[in-house]
Amino acid sequence: STHPCFLFLSLDRALSTISLRVILFFIAFVGYCLYVWHIHQKYDHIPGPPRDNFLLGHIPTFRREMNSDRVIHDRFLEWTEKYGPVYRINTFHTVSLVVSCPEATKEILMSPKYSKDPLAYKRIFHLFGLRFLGNGLVTAVDHDTWYKQRRIMDPAFSSSYLRGLMDTFNERAECLMQHLEVIAEERTIANMHRMVNCVTLDVICKVAFGVDLDLLKHPDSPFPNAIDLCLQGMIQDIRDPFFRHSPWNRKKVREIQEAVKLLRTTGAKWINQRRKAVENAEDVPKDILTKILKTAGKQAPMNEDFHVINVLFLGQETTASQLSFAIMELGRHPEILKRTKEEVDEVLGTRRDVLYEDLGKLTYLTQVSWEMSYSLPLYISKVFLINVSSKVFSSYITSRMEKFFKDPLKFDPERFHPDASKPYFSYYPFSLGPRSCLGQTFSQMEAKVVLTKFLQRFDFSLVPGQSFDIKDTGSLRPRSGVLCTIKHCAKSTF
Numbered sequence: 001s002t003h004p005c006f007l008f009l010s011l012d013r014a015l016s017t018i019s020l021r022v023i024l025f026f027i028a029f030v031g032y033c034l035y036v037w038h039i040h041q042k043y044d045h046i047p048g049p050p051r052d053n054f055l056l057g058h059i060p061t062f063r064r065e066m067n068s069d070r071v072i073h074d075r076f077l078e079w080t081e082k083y084g085p086v087y088r089i090n091t092f093h094t095v096s097l098v099v100s101c102p103e104a105t106k107e108i109l110m111s112p113k114y115s116k117d118p119l120a121y122k123r124i125f126h127l128f129g130l131r132f133l134g135n136g137l138v139t140a141v142d143h144d145t146w147y148k149q150r151r152i153m154d155p156a157f158s159s160s161y162l163r164g165l166m167d168t169f170n171e172r173a174e175c176l177m178q179h180l181e182v183i184a185e186e187r188t189i190a191n192m193h194r195m196v197n198c199v200t201l202d203v204i205c206k207v208a209f210g211v212d213l214d215l216l217k218h219p220d221s222p223f224p225n226a227i228d229l230c231l232q233g234m235i236q237d238i239r240d241p242f243f244r245h246s247p248w249n250r251k252k253v254r255e256i257q258e259a260v261k262l263l264r265t266t267g268a269k270w271i272n273q274r275r276k277a278v279e280n281a282e283d284v285p286k287d288i289l290t291k292i293l294k295t296a297g298k299q300a301p302m303n304e305d306f307h308v309i310n311v312l313f314l315g316q317e318t319t320a321s322q323l324s325f326a327i328m329e330l331g332r333h334p335e336i337l338k339r340t341k342e343e344v345d346e347v348l349g350t351r352r353d354v355l356y357e358d359l360g361k362l363t364y365l366t367q368v369s370w371e372m373s374y375s376l377p378l379y380i381s382k383v384f385l386i387n388v389s390s391k392v393f394s395s396y397i398t399s400r401m402e403k404f405f406k407d408p409l410k411f412d413p414e415r416f417h418p419d420a421s422k423p424y425f426s427y428y429p430f431s432l433g434p435r436s437c438l439g440q441t442f443s444q445m446e447a448k449v450v451l452t453k454f455l456q457r458f459d460f461s462l463v464p465g466q467s468f469d470i471k472d473t474g475s476l477r478p479r480s481g482v483l484c485t486i487k488h489c490a491k492s493t494f
């Protein structure tokens with residue numbers, strides 16, 4: 001048996017190891033606090049709201065905003081009004097500058113010499129431990145990686161290619177119209193956001209990946225919910241680094257991980273099928289999926305699913321929100337609705353499908369569309385690295401400032417009249433410069449086709465009593481879902 005002296009010795013050794021660890025931890029902690037203090041000293045000359053906490057910085061405010069179900073960007077807007085065109089926010093040892101000054105916006109967003117902030121975009125490389133947006137088009141920070149992908153993807157967004165998508169836009173919009181016919185006949189209430197969300201997801205899956213989801217007919221599909229969950233998870237994780245660690249959120253985190261897995265396995269399946277089709281020399285469309293395969297080169301197919309997730313994320317929810325906000329605003333402004341409908345009737349007459357040539361003639365609808373993106377506060381947060389601090393740009397903020405726009409919250413398509421002066425780097429819902437939205441024309445064509453058909457065929461009114469507020473779920477969407485009662489237009493022959 002062991003002598004009590006040895007027992008005593010090993011206990012003593014264990015205690016000294018523990019105390020050494022505690023001391024080391026303490027020294028590291030003090031060192032880290034000193035570093036945070038140094039960063040504060042370096043940047044505190046820049047105005048900014050008071051920090052909630054020395055280490056956490058402004059994180060508690062972000063958490064409060066999210067828990068109270070407010071739009072977090074409204075807080076940024078308040079701070080911009082209070083602290084000026086460049087102000088500071090802190091999280092741990094990082095400092096971000098929120099910039100609303102048009103000159104700086106022009107200089108930084110338009111120039112290729114500033115890259116996206118690797119720290120910020122790395123946060124969405126993975127989601128709760130699973131690879132998510134990876135090194136895709138939107139998240140790629142390194143210029144060469146991004147440029148290679150963008151060059152391969154560009155042809156899938158060229159005007160000649162997009163022109164060929166008009167049939168798909170029309171066909172998918174037509175499915176929505178048929179769905180709305182039934183709702184009109186049965187006099188039930190239409191949740192427009194839910195429906196346009198199905199259409200935009202159908203469209204992107206069809207044109208990008210050659211897949212027919214037909215979500216209006218398959219309302220139980222787990223796909224829209226998975227995208228929604230991932231979006232929520234992504235935003236929670238970015239705004240609140242403690243979210244994933246809280247035991248109360250364990251169930252939610254697991255749900256989100258399942259959603260990521262679903263999107264990834266589906267993406268991998270689509271890539272695999274297309275790869276086989278290419279190998280068997282079958283006729284394949286020159287769509288985004290084919291471009292993804294080119295980007296992938298000869299790598300294993302399972303590693304490229306994040307490209308699919310990138311496209312799904314970028315190409316769907318944004319357009320759906322823009323459409324549903326537009327329907328909401330048109331419903332609230334009968335005069336503007338009347339004028340838009342008149343233009344649609346003039347351009348389309350009794351023709352059922354929207355032609356590519358019609359899009360250019362629908363000038364007032366284009367104005368409405370721009371104003372929609374304007375009153376619809378699309379969140380753009382571009383973060384660039386200069387020295388230590390990163391810069392955050394948000395069109396939500398600038399488009400709501402009296403300084404740049406008269407009566408900014410008023411829905412007023414005249415702002416975007418072709419003869420009106422263009423906003424000077426204060427309105428950029430699709431971002432600006434080399435990293436601007438690749439799908440801008442795509443989304444505007446799609447939105448116009450859906451809206452044109454809807455306005456040509458139906459009269460609608462908003463169900464009274466619903467909220468017109470914005471819900472911040474990462475992207476911004478109408479809180480109520482835009483509930484409408486729908487009637488077949490007396491003039492419509494369809």
Ligand code: HEM
Binds near residue numbers: 138150
């Ligand atoms: C109303 C609809 C849309 C809005 C407001 C919008 C907005 C934006 C914004 C703000 C960015 C920059 C994001 C960042 O740098 O962090 C972006 C990037 C991008 N968007 Fe869109 N988008 C829309 C629709 C679409 C659609 C329909 C597609 C594709 C079918 C698409 C594809 C892309 C791509 C590929 C990028 C990455 C570009 C790059 O970094 O090279 N977007 N979009």
